[in-house]
Amino acid sequence: MPIKLLNMGQAHEIEIRSRLPNLVCAVDGREVSIAEAQALSRDCSFITVDGQHYQVWRALDGDMVWVHIAGRVFTIELANPSANANLSDETENDICADMPGLVVELHSSVGATIAAGDPLVTIESMKMQIVLNAPRAGVIDQIHHQPNTTFDKGAVLVSLKPSSVQS
């Protein structure tokens, strides 16, 4: 499914054309090849677009993505908010893994009260360490994987108590 983006009121569309051997996407119909290598921090990565290298810093902010590239900052709106449901949904209770991996460190414990954005768990996946942050404020209900245990893609790592229960 193509993803729709807005940059300064201008609509753009990205669609995946092929994944192997290289990821090729159509940006507004033009085919470009891209590669992404994540740095240690989840917020920083290096992407290569048609042979050009960029260091990228990103931050999600509801339906908006802040992108810092070569000293410039862009705020890109996601035209279809559901694309980012996992992070923007206030009622989301489960923090899931996007990729298979290993739990490196837990930053919180069952029963702890956490604020939105608080680090919950550091995982290692594809040789990258990634910190998963709380999508909303709440209380930790369950921790499903202890440090040094592996998990599959899509596994629930941490569950928060439903919002209604807390109030």
Next chain:
Amino acid sequence: MIQSVLIANRGEIACRIIATLRRMRITSIAVYHFDDRRAPHVELADAAVELTAEIPSAAYLDVPQLLAAATQSGAQAIHPGYGFLAENSGFARAVTDAGLIFVGPSAEVIEIMGDKIRATDFAISAGIPVAPRIINDDIASLLDEVDTLGYPVLIKAAAGGGGKGMKVADNREQLRERIAVARSEAQRYFLDGRVYVERLIERPRHIEVQIFGDGKGNAIHLFERECSIQRRFQKIIEESPAPNLDPAVRDQICAAAVKLTSAAKYLNAGTVEFILDQDNAFYFLEMNTRLQVEHPVTEQVTGFDLVEEQIHIADSGLLRLKQADVVQRGHAIECRICAEQPDDDFRPATGTVRLLRLPEGDEIRIDNGVSEGQEIGAAFDSMLAKLIVHSPTREQAIATCISALRDYVLLGVAVNIEFLGRIVRHPVFQAGQLHTGFIPEHIDELRAVPLEQCDLDAVLLAAALATDSFKRDVYEIPDLHAAIGHWRN
């Protein structure tokens, strides 16, 4: 010996003062409003006292609560920072009356310098040049007098400062109209409707001098700062030394600043501001009776910690620095990082700091006042931090500044970092041909340029890859894992 200091401030300046206190092994006591409970200054201080107020900024202006916090926490001195109560003579007096040390000048001097008419009168009596001005409450005779002065003129509020309440008039009609507006604005903002008219100096430079006095007439200077890069009459880039400044003129300006400091029997740190015209004539503008936002450029080129000197003077009443000890080494530039939108007339911006990565390096200093997750509201000043670079030459300092601004990552709230980068890359800035109208004069060249196609693609793809659904789409295909091999090795 002062062993404990309460900082009646917040943000980067509170953090910066705490850093020096820590180095001096002096206990630091922060104050905060509930909204600031997670702010860095609260975390950095040895102790923190909450102040209550409906409006957050009112907490930092509440004299009885500040004094109570100081007394209860055992502070012997109060450092006011800048802004808030720093130039409030009533506060300085209340601190002293409570038996505490005010880290700053006497209430009397703050009072004189806080009134532009009294301050310029004082400068004239001390033999310091001031810009031709007219003070007359009668509008008809004022208009006649201004005819002899010549247009354009600047209308200033006696109680104003920092650019607040200033207006330009190009002719008699405009002056008549704007003086009425200026009066009512001054009455509203400063509860003092007195205004006066000054000849407008064309393409002026703003040059100021850092001074220290011992309150007994002894004074020294720590050289000048160039502060001509301003928007809305407020500085955003400052440097030291001032570029292309005739050394003889520099000496005269610094000497005038010392003369004024000495005549005022000024105590502690202060800044004497001057306007320099295109013919190298300079005029006293005002005196800021506190530590300035831009003091770090002076610290970098002189190697002295101004807060440490302030504490020392407040404690002993003695100036331990000798004029001969003060030399300028290298070149320092400061950029003020503000939450604002330069391409939208510098409108202040709000938001939450989602990501903060500060540039690092030997020649880079950052006086920061925000942390990740912190909400930037409209309650306080839009300045979040300051980037200061110090290199052997101005050319090198500019290069360091450009790369540091490029590496400065602050996401989640709109900031002026890119705009600052465009200024320091501008050939006229690089040539050091500065005046206070630099930004309006070059505003078209300072706008963001559109992205190259490939760069735009990179931005869009980076944004798409930040979303879970797109990432899932990209990485879902099982073949990918096969191609990558065993994911953990």
